[in-house]
Amino acid sequence: MDVRVRYAPSPTGLQHIGGIRTALFNYFFAKSSGGKFILRVEDTDRERYSDESLEDLYSTLDWLGIKWDEGPVVGGPYGPYIQSERFDIYKEYAEKLVKEGKAYYCYCTPERLEKLREEQVKSKSEYQGYDRHCANLTDEERAELEKQGIKPVIRLKVPTTGKTTFHDVIMGDITRKNKDISPDPILLKSDGFPTYHLANVIDDHLMGITHIMRAQEWIPSGPLHVLLYEAFGWEVPTYCHLPMVMGKDGQKLSKRHGSTAVREFRDKGYLPEAIINYVTLVGWSLDGSTEFLSKEELEHCFKMENIHKNPGKFDYKKLDWFNSQYIRMASDDRIASLLTPYLVKAGFISDPPTKEEEEKVRLLVAPAKERMKVLSDIVELSKFLFKDEPVSDKDVYIAKGSDLVKTKDALVEGGKILFDGLRENKAEEKIEEELMSLAERLEVKVNGVFQPIRVALTNSQVSLPLFDSIRLLGIPESERRLERAINLFKEN
RNA sequence: GGUUCCUUCGUCUAAUGGUUAGGACAGGAGAUUCUCAGUCUCUAAAUAGGGGUUCGAUUCCCCUAGGAACUACCA
Incomplete structure (x- = not known):
């Protein structure tokens, strides 16, 4: 069976380090095993969605040089690859589960659920989550609620006994008692949009995904997804939960640790090959001594077996080191053209640069190359050339x-x-x-x-x-x- | 709180049932160059703790501790 993997981000913010690490692992696994890398946009959260995020997704992958075999823009045999365009599919499948008695309509208001949650927290009840209030409504009761104009959600019936196990290539078997799985999670929201769980499972199945490589934060919902596959009567794909990327303090990498958006790194003057090389080395290694790996090499030598179990901390200093190394390895011509926008932005040269300015930039590259950690360092380094501010002390x-x-x-x-x-x-x-x-x-x-x-x-x-x-x-x-x-x- | 997962230098990691536990970044010291940077050399630094199994465990098992993730009509 040919490998088919996907990167399925949600366009609710700029692409961050953790996200593209997942993308990279999927991409390299696909390439190294002769499979297909698919991009799918999970834009089911209409409140957090933004066009800017979607554009950032495309431009970031493009900048990194990651091409998807199937997905938005390029199309493919299992499209559309944007979930908001697959609206009808989810509804159909959710209703199918209702018909088969594996799911049910729930008319509980957000207010009631909020109150319920508060009470559970206050009483320190062992039982947390939805109380299955609507699980056994009669047809008459349902008709009455429909008449009131309440738009229902669809919830999955999670068994209260037994346990569910799934196998993870990296973690081994992970088992959870069914009673510990979030009771009756929502599959279809009242606005008719699917939740992540539903859309994700349906699309992975319909798109023939063979390996699900995603961050370890998804482990807790693994058993739920297995339950969904079973409810639909589908084969469960192979799971591979990737170790998380943490900040210095050991918590999930976030803004307070520093830059996390690839866009920011790009603006500061990090080279794509440095980002790819370093990010791939968090949670994966070839042999413990090879430091420099190009994208092309990784497309061949990436092995799933070498992915680690334990989370890794993101080391900005090591990234800097990689970047300074890659800057030095790059050709002078390339660096010159990469440097130009920084000099323009600093007001040092005109846009577009004159012939004379181009020549100056070209001369600047050689002595500057060894002194830069990031391309934006050029501003400080070359200031004397463009702005004459004599020292009077x-x-x-x-x-x-x-x-x-x-x-x-x-x-x-x-x-x-x-x-x-x-x-x-x-x-x-x-x-x-x-x-x-x-x-x-x-x-x-x-x-x-x-x-x-x-x-x-x-x-x-x-x-x-x-x-x-x-x-x-x-x-x-x-x-x-x-x-x-x-x-x-x-x-x- | 509950559930699940994780644990080798400060950080990313390598290795094996028997090694002086290796490499890289960061740190420290020195050399070199007109400053800076760089380069080169050297240096310090780890198997979380406690029990087993074993001739021998960092490696296999158990417990403890610490950490993380999840616990939404977000993904």
């Missing part, structure tokens, strides 16, 4: 172990050595040597010469290396800035 120019006079000499003499050398096309190493011997003469450390010049050119103590900076600024502008610094030191 002399102390900033003075290196440790140097003084006012020596710093001024370093600027004047160093500048002369530097620019004369450059005009004569001397090798940078040669000029560097000469600057070093200047330091010796001035009796300062090497930095005593370099720091003032660097600060003069880059307006900062922390900057790109001197020669890179000059290359970027150009000799005339560099000289201008140096001259300005010398004048500063000539004052008073």
Whole structure:
């Protein structure tokens, strides 16, 4: 039997790390076993639904390079793949269960249910949940309630005795007493929309899903789903509950831990390959020593057996490390084009960039690449190039172990050595040597010469290396800035 | 509270019924380069606790502790 798996998110918010981890595991499992990866949109919650979320789902998967074999947009033989377009199907199946006596109409108002819940909590009753008030209504009673215009929900009859077991590839057998399963859960809401449980089970069956890979938070509803499959007389698919992605404190990863939306990571300048590589390594590993895995490699070597049982904490620092590694591995051209939007947004270059600006960005890549954890770091790194904000505090120019006079000499003499050398096309190493011997003469450390010049050119103590900076600024502008610094030191 | 699940360095993880319990990130130290970053070297750091089974257990079993998820006309 060919593997068919699905990622079935609900478009009620931006795609987050946990979600795409589930998507990735499904996708890699499908690819590595020659199966199909299906995307299904579970938009049955009309209150939390948003168009923006749906767009974010598509654009996030697209950015990550995850293509679905069947689903919205691309279609497929089991469509439609958006649950709100399958409305009639759920109603039909729910009513079928009612006809067969496996489910029933319930007319209880939300108010009554609320009151019931309150009482159960207050009395610390062992019995929690719906009291099956409508389970045995007579036809007359039902007709009366219908006449009042009350729109009923459909509830599943959950057995009160016995137990239900399902097998999970990762967890093994999981058993739950039927009396502990949420009593008579709603399958069809009063607005005619299905709940997750109903729609999910029906669609997974109708779409021929063979393996259900989803987060462990769904384990508690496993037995309920099995009950539903049995009620319909359908074969239960293979379950595979994925370990959760937690925050630093061991709780489900959420906003208070930091960024969780893929969109945010993307905006900050994380590369898709870094996200994919790192996220896949939370809850899964190839062999314990392989760190770098490309999407293509994972499409081949991903094995379900290597998925862990225990939840994993999301480590932002390790993601940063992966990202900085991938930035360095990427081609200069690619990084240049990725960097451009950040520079435009900072107001450093025009949109679209001029030829001259493009050239500058291109030159910037090499020295900047090794210094970035995320692409947005480029703004701080390249500020000196586009915004000239000279440092007027002399102390900033003075290196440790140097003084006012020596710093001024370093600027004047160093500048002369530097620019004369450059005009004569001397090798940078040669000029560097000469600057070093200047330091010796001035009796300062090497930095005593370099720091003032660097600060003069880059307006900062922390900057790109001197020669890179000059290359970027150009000799005339560099000289201008140096001259300005010398004048500063000539004052008073 | 109830139900279910989980437990190897701070974090992600590897390994085996017999190893000096391995790797990576983060941390610390040092080297190097004009600052920063980087790179290189070194370093510290774990089998939750208690019982069994066994010649031997981190590995198998039980208990305890800790943690998590679920407990909606949300998914």
